[in-house]
Every structure is written in structure tokens, then in C-alpha cells.
Amino acid sequence: MFNIAILGFGTVGSGVYEVIKENNTLLKKKTGEGIAVKKILDIREFPGSEWESLVVHDIKEIIEDNDIDVVVETMGGTSPAFEFVRDALLSGKHVTTSNKALVAAHGTELLKIAREKNVNFFFEASVGGGIPIIRTITESYAGEHFKEITGILNGTTNYILTKMDTEGEDFEKALSTAQELGYAERNPEADVEGYDTCIKIAILASLATGKEVNFEEIHTEGITKIDTTDFEYAKHMKLSIKLFGDSKFEDGKVFAFVAPVMVERDHPLYMVNDVFNGIMVEGNMLGKSMLYGSGAGKLPTASAVVADIVAITKNKDKNVATFGWGDEKQNVVDMNETSHKYFVRFKGRDAKFIDKCKETFKNAKEVYLDGKDEFALVTDLMKERDFLAALNNLGDVIKYIRTKIA
């Protein structure tokens, strides 16, 4: 029997328990020996529950238990999750976690300890929930040089943007609907400001490069400033607005950012709506592919954790070195040096000013909405630094949104 301990019996932790119970026979068949939850670390007691007898309150009871093969970390946060996971790895136990904050903040160190101790530190559930993006990058696309990995990685913001797009709701209304449905937290900052997406794209970029990409270097904008007029323009141009975690890899450089972008229908991520996530991967040999599914949720996320456990049963005695990244650091190119086609809204309709803008942004497409005292341009591809300088020079800017237009 393969014994596991679950740290933190919240949504994902209890989901892992449920998946192991529900698919018990199947897991026995897949692993040969079967998987059993031996201990659960939580501050609660769960009196009367069927797992009451498994509950412990001291991490030592798990770390020092030689019968426990795998520690499942589903507490969230970086402390004490980091210390617990580090000690578990140091004691020779394998670890799987759903905790993206932990992976982004301490992944490099934990992966190093895992290599040294010849155990595995897996984290399929930390990005994309039930979407198998991490094994796809590390195993299925093992022979690829990645050119791009870009995703809609946050269900909350995607739900809000979908509502704004399809029902014309404003941000506040769509957010409060999302909160009522339990899709958004009461404090939605981590989602709507793009921080959650930032951490996830940092993890994916680290896997793609095999080096540590620091999430703090990734330019991150949220969706709070997107308004109904932006969506009116988008609709007029047959585009949608999505929050992208975007990463491109070129000649050893990494370009990455998180921001709302205007997307055209042909883009593989255009149709990713509601709380769903989608991740587009482009490799130098395989071209583009896309994975789509539930990016969060108790059981999809727990299922990804359980897949990690099954993978550990098949790699008990060896560290799977392709899963993860090394100690080397990979800088992210300054956002000012990246290039985009920009959608930009200007105040008023003064003919002279419009001409001046068109002169500044050669070949830009003009867009006018009926009855609005403003106009918009869609620029050619240009460097962000030059674009911002030009805007600064022109003035009367309402806002800009980067676009994904071929």
C-alpha cells in the first residue's frame, strides 16, 4: 500500500480524499498496490467524520512516520507550507502540491532538494486545475523548443469578462454576480488584479525554459479598468477581451506579461468562456495546440493531485528531472522592450487631433462608435516604449489595450 498524508483538509485536500475513495479500485489497478490516506494534518478535529481518526495536528507525526511515502500539500500560502514541504522532501518523502504560491516562490529550492534527495516534487494541480498542462509541457512536448505559452489561467476574471462581453454588464455588476455564485472571493484582488495569473504564467515559463522565471519581474495588469465602452469597441471590431498570461521565448529571451488583450476570433483562446481556462502552446516543431478545461474546482484540481500520486508510484526510486527547472535564473525582458499592436482610445473627435494621431501612428486603423465623443485607433506592431512616448506626446488618451490581431 502506498501511504499518503494530506496537509490541509480544505477544498482541495478533502477533494483528494474523495477522489482516492471514489476511484479506489481503479487506482489499485493503476498502481498495483493501491493508495491509502494515512494521516491528515489540520487544525480542526472533524469529530464524527469518517476521517476523524486520521487527523493529526503536529507536522512531526507525518515527517517522522516512515510509512508515509507521499505528502500532499493543499494548505495554500507560503508559510508554513514551505517549511512543511521542505522538511518532507528532506526526510525522503515525495511531495505533490496544488499550491501555486508555494511553487512560484520556492519552487527552485524545493526542486533542488527533491533532486538531491532523489524524490519527486510534483505540482500538476498548481496551474490549470484539471488541465494537464504541466505534464504536457514536460513530457508530451519533451522534444519541443517552446515559442509561446499563453493562457487564460484565471476562471474568475474570465467569468467576469464573459459576462461583460455577452450581457453588456459593467465590471462591478459582473464581479458581484461572480461573488454571489462563489466564483470570486469577497476580496477579489488576487484574481482581478492579475496576480493569480502572474504566478501561473511564471510557473509555465519556468517549465518552458528550464530556468527560474521570477513572477515579480512579470508586468501585470488586471481587468478592473475594462469598461463597457471597451467591449462596445471590441464587438464593433469582432474581437473579445480576455485576461492573458502571455509568455514568448525567442533566442534565449523571455517576454512575459499579464494584461487584458483584445483577441480575434481565429485565436485558439477566443472561445474560452465563463469560468473555463485555456492554454495555448506553440512549439518549434508541433505548431500550435490548445488545452481547455476546468481551471479550478475541488474535484478537477484534486484529480490532478491524484495523477501526481500515481506518477510518484511509478517513479518511487528516482527523481523525474524533466519535471521542473534548474537553479539558473532567467530574466524577463522589460515590458518597455516588448512589441504589440495597441488599441487606444482618445478623447473628442477634433479633426486636427485625429490627423495628428494618425500621423503619429502610421497605418493605424480608425474606429468610431456612434454617439461617442471619442475615437480609437489600432496601431501597427510597435515597441511599448515608443508607443507610450507617443501617447505622452499626444495627450487626451482615455486608455489603451494590447491586442492579439494577426
Added chain:
Amino acid sequence: MFNIAILGFGTVGSGVYEVIKENNTLLKKKTGEGIAVKKILDIREFPGSEWESLVVHDIKEIIEDNDIDVVVETMGGTSPAFEFVRDALLSGKHVTTSNKALVAAHGTELLKIAREKNVNFFFEASVGGGIPIIRTITESYAGEHFKEITGILNGTTNYILTKMDTEGEDFEKALSTAQELGYAERNPEADVEGYDTCIKIAILASLATGKEVNFEEIHTEGITKIDTTDFEYAKHMKLSIKLFGDSKFEDGKVFAFVAPVMVERDHPLYMVNDVFNGIMVEGNMLGKSMLYGSGAGKLPTASAVVADIVAITKNKDKNVATFGWGDEKQNVVDMNETSHKYFVRFKGRDAKFIDKCKETFKNAKEVYLDGKDEFALVTDLMKERDFLAALNNLGDVIKYIRTKIA
């Protein structure tokens, strides 16, 4: 150095050579030792090419070469591919193949030999080209009971149906465009009659159940009878028509078929257009997810083969038993016993006949196209046997198409 031999230096075989050459440094990093093509089996000589010196014409030179670790089979067809692969496995070599016909016809036996010889028989490239569907089923979703695996698995027919849908072309015109572009063979039967899709869905159903699903038991219809009027109805109902390889798993039973179906916009496969493939997977824990990408093409397919080779370098000394299926056979439920909502077209507009049809198909939705001397119904969910009996009783049927309407 990890030495491979390529059997058949056609599109995919030469693609494998190209991927290994192009991503050589990366592959060395991923595998530690690097991958080298040591021999190529082909009837041609390739004089003056850089691989000329690697070419052999006798399979024995590969089977009996102890330095060759992996045989890559990209010849296609079942003979002599089967004999070559069998002998390679029996001689203790690992095999990866892109040959779906081989996997569907002889997979069970070859997987058994691989288990007995403690080597691996991998075939990621046989279904979905660059879409990592097989590792997703066998590894990423290792903890799932599958409820459904349904795909648009053939790029040729998807291209034809997309053309018919978006440009109003008839089947013959769309097919000849596809042939001009090289998307369809001069003899397109295997694609347009659904045989290619049938073999692929049989492989996926075998992986999902862990048992042999015989492709010959899968009810298979092609797209040759789909006409422009069908697409007019579809458009009227905001549906599209796609060729599905469909498999469902319930209480140990397998329901599988290949046929054109009318799909609504909410379906994850609705947006899979042109030559792209898409595969929807539903598990009992993870819910629905979808993988999308290039289902064929030299480099995407070759990339999948190379991912198999990398996986073999990590499992040199052991058979990965979860990859594949056992000896047990799994019957497919008779198509007559499956249930669908049907779109059905009847001749004329005789009020009495319409009433009679509506009486037969309770709760059916009526659909009328302007200026057509015919009408259509969309039935409730009903058993195929009952549906066909009712049609037989009513007469004046033009055709029916199964639907995927929630």
C-alpha cells in the same frame, strides 16, 4: 548515446529525423545522453543525402544490432510493419509508432509482448498528431474513470465540413479543394467514409477502458451524404455539422460510433475548424476538458514520436504498464441500443403527415426552411432501434443526422 532506427523514411519518418536534428541540444539536455539516428530502413537509397550512409534494406540489420535501443516505425500499414515491430520487441528493443492501423489491428498482441519483454510499445503519434491525447489519458488523467472521450479526429473531413459550413460549398467541391491543397488523398475513402476516425476512436476507447475495443465493432458513417441543405438547416438552428468519433463509458459498457453529428455552440468541439483536431475528455472527477491542435502533419506527428523516445529514455528498464491495455476484450454496445436526439428531414409539407410525424415523435421541434418542399424534426432523446422503426413506419424520410444538443 541513445540509438534509434527509423523504419520507413516517408513524411513522418523523415520528420522524426528532422526533429532530432533540429532540437538536438535540447534533447541531449532532456535525456542526458542524447538521441542519434543510427539506421534507416527504406527501399530507397537516397543517394547524395546526408542520411545516405544510414540506409539499410534488410530489417535484420536493425533487429540484430544490439546498439539500437529504439525502433521507430513510421511505415504505415499492417504488414510488414507488424512483423517488424513484433520482432523488434521480441529482440528486447523499445518501439514507438505513428501507425494507427498497426495499433488498432495488433496493439493488444504487441503490448503483451512489450510487457513480457519488459520494454515499451508507445504510440502517442498514432492519434491526434501533435495533440498529447494518449499521455493525457494514461498519465495526466491516471486517476479518472472516463465517462466520455469524443473527438474530431480527422483533419480532412473537418476541413471539408468547415468549407461546406462557412462557404456554402457542396461536398464534391469542398473535397476537390481539399485534394488540391493536399489535405485529402486522391482516393479519399479512408477519410470521408470515417474509417480513419473509427480506428482512432477504437484506440482511445481501448486506453480508456484498459481493454481491447475492436474497431470493427464500431458503427461508422462518413460524411459523403451531407449536403448543402443539411448545412442550411444547421445554420438555421445555430448548429454546425462535424464528424465525431464518439465513445461513452457507463457501468462497464462501451458506446461508440463514428458519424456526422449536429453540434451546438456550447459544445467544446464546436469551434474546432479547418484541418485541426479536437478531443473532448470527460472524467468522473475532472469534468470536461478539451485538447486542440494539429492532428496530422509531418512535424507535429514527428514531435509526438520524439516525445515517446524521450519517455523511453526515462523508462529504459521497465515497461510502463499504464500506457496501453490488457488482453481482455471489451464489446461495443450495438448501435441499435444507443440513444440520441435525431435531426430528421421528411419530404413535402403535407399537414396531415406533419401531424402524424409529430405524434410519433412526441415533443419534437419542427424546423422549416423557406422555399423548401420538405420539413425537419429534432426529436427527444430516443433509442436508435425505436427511432429507425418509427422512420420505417412513417416513410418519406430524406435523411437523419444525430445531434449533440443538451
